[in-house]
Amino acid sequence: MDLGLSGKTAIVCASSQGLGYACAQELARAGCRLVINGRDAEALERAATALRRDTAAEVITVGGDIGDPTVQADLIAAAGQPDILVNNNGGPPPRGFRDLDEAAIHAGLDANMVTPIRLVQQVVDGMIERRFGRIVCITSGSVKAPAGGLDLSSGARIGLTGFLAGVAREVANANVTINFLLPGLFATRRLPAVINFAAQAQAIDVETAEARSRDRIPARRFGDPAEFGAACAFLCSAQAGFITGQSLLIDGGAYPGVL
DSSP: OOOSOTTOEEEESSOSSHHHHHHHHHHHHTTOEEEEEESOHHHHHHHHHHHHHHHOOOEEEEESOTTSHHHHHHHHHHHSSOSEEEEOOOOOOOOOGGGOOHHHHHHHHIIIIIHHHHHHHHHHHHHHHHTOEEEEEEOOGGGTSOOTTOHHHHHHHHHHHHHHHHHHHHHGGGTEEEEEEEEOSBSSTTHHHHHHHHHHHHTOOHHHHHHHHHHTSTTSSOBOHHHHHHHHHHHTSGGGTTOOSOEEEESTTOSOOOO
């Protein structure tokens, strides 16, 4: 399918690896010009080199913490007139809620709620003026099914979803959409931390915890980041203009509900 994205400019936050990189890769394949971001300068340049080699896309890098207002400004300046924003940021490490002090709570809320809202504020009016905009926020499957140890991540991302759900309805008539991608367990760098936390909480070895986590997924495997990237690219496509304010859960069937 031609996604109708050739020549569009996409900002993809936290995209030097993992799910962010997978989204950038699929958008590049669809013909987008990319502005990518990451804290690790070497990893970011490796990602940019791979994207240019594999897709021939124009790729601009902006290093630094996406929560830094200066980095945000640099991203938007590099993009010029962004058509697509993929909001992404690393989640807080799994921790019991009793272990969260005030500083940790505020840091988690800033990273996973306040920062993406600020980015939306800075790009959405230009999208409205140009009558095209696609905003995708990568949140978490824990938005649908909160889990112990991910309380801060769940809370911040549920807050983001609620905040932007109303904004999505406000801007839909300008062909600007805002949607949410909710990953379950994917084979990324974050997965071992989640498995290790589960092993400690259940007093079992890591191998057993990994097997149990996999077995709870009806697909009987962890997700492939490429699958996630393809879903992101579709939500950014010209054909997805009638989809907005929605949370797409990609978890291999792990969530047992129908809504």
